[in-house]
Amino acid sequence: MASRAEFSLRGRQAFYFALLLAPPLLWLGIVYLGSLFTLLLQSFYAIDEFTARIVPAFTLATYRQLLTQPAHIDIIVRTLLMAVAVTLAAAVIAFPVALYMARYAGPRMKALFYVGVMLPMWTSYLVKVYAWRLILAKQGIASWGFEQLGLMGALDSALEVPVVGGPSLASSYIGMFVVFVYMWLPFMILPLAAALERVPASLLQASADLGARPGQTFRNVVLPLALPGLAAGSIFTFSLTLGDYIIPSVVGAPGYFIGMMVYQQQGTAGNLPLAAAFAVVPIVLIGLYLALARRLGAFDAL
């Protein structure tokens, strides 16, 4: 009797769990995975050159088009390099901030920093991007600042560097890079601070106790234990940069990025299969990045 009662209770619990999980699972399964699957499917179709209609038959023609046209390769490489540069810069800038927040700040200072890091996220993304265009414009506050500091020469020579330079910060890859780093910095700081906060103080004391100088403790204990946070943050900065189409179209040089290409191909150009194929590129790149991070042991301390 007792076991039957227990069984029926378990059955009822399972039912309630199913009820609770059904909506999110349906959402994830149908709306998210379903559309992702449709997208993948679309990328294996091609467009009829004459009628501009999608031919729903399996073909690799679209991928061939994606990977053989030098202009397309340029777009992929340009986006990938920007994503890597933004991720590296965000990690370097975020680390000391996160370390201070997690280990050194008092409770008040810590709260202030958390609010400071998250406050920009309360402002519209578009407003921030357009504000940056004004800040970086030729007569903008950034160049004014350089002038006041007597660093106009440095700015000019930076803008003269081929490829990354341009007529002004607002119309160069340097400017675009600055805006990307600014936009995604909180996504790097927060997971990093969370990871650093979880490192018990006794581990750092143990390291010092065993004879490690502060630099050695940082390399051998703090950095490896912060790796999962660094990996999480870099997945944000990396994937957000790979997929963004607004920043490259508002700030920076006229070269296309993957996101812009997807936007244009599915809209004005009406080539949905090519747009889908372009959308698959960031998915593949992030998959490769995760595999690499795993291989390097970024998730070992989890």
Added chain:
Amino acid sequence: MTPAIELRATRRAFGSVIALDSVSLTIAPGEFFALLGPSGSGKTTCLRLIAGFDQPDSGTILLDGEDVTSTPPFARNVNTVFQDYALFPHMTVAENVAYGLRVRGIAAAERSKQAVAMLDLVRLGEFGARRPHQLSGGQRQRVALARALINRPKVLLLDEPLGALDLKLREEMQAELKGLQQRLGITFVFVTHDQGEALSMADRVAVFSQGRIEQLDTPRELYNRPQTAFVASFVGSANVVGREAARFLTGSSRAFAIRPELIDLLTPDETAADGCVQCAGEVVDVLYHGASSRLRVRVDEHTTLAVARAETTGGAVEGLAAGARVRLAWRPEHAVPLQD
């Protein structure tokens, strides 16, 4: 002989709380030394000052005759076994043990050779490739011990080393630590709030209370000759009889302590031996502990004495219940006079 550790008038305050109030202490080389006290008594602060995790506000700390008061922890020839063991979760057991050699730039081959030897010493030879989270609490503790000992420190500090272990393991580790210390001849200093642990392992014990050392003695002296009411009640839970009650019981107004097992329980027709202090009282409760029974007897309005009877001599306890009238007696030399 130069002392292994010397604290001279060491003081440390956190805000308005005085954690350590002008403590002086000398520990000889090869000694097994316990810092005993309740939480907040200053014993852990004392250990952290010796390890170098904290600096005193005033006073001097000497290790092996050398002033290390402002020397950082990594430059002190002292190693610590942490209360939570503080094993590095991203390293294997062997890497944890070899860490002290690694940061000193010793070659990998030599490192792993010594790590294996150290793990053998703590009987964990085959666990080198595991991660700390795959070990039991007792095993982790032994890894922490091996990791701290690989640097061949002159002094090993242990912060509540047995606190996280269950009773049986704790007794095993007590014997193991004591054996290890005797084999290695290193000075061991350990912090504990468990008087049993301090008495069974240490050569000498410093009893801390409110940032001061109440008494520093061998375990036997501490148990038999407590000098203050605090030590008498904290170590072995003696009855502490204040001045008022002492005047009523013995006629002298000197406070004293008496161990529960040294108080005799008389049957109604028994008479106390000559010269014994006697008094009558009422049983408050009786607790049976197996090897012994413990009674609380109220002898006057404000004074209750604990009386312990071994099971072998427990005839007198049987049949006693709360409310029973009894007579107590003890030899005057068993009452230990206390400082005011």
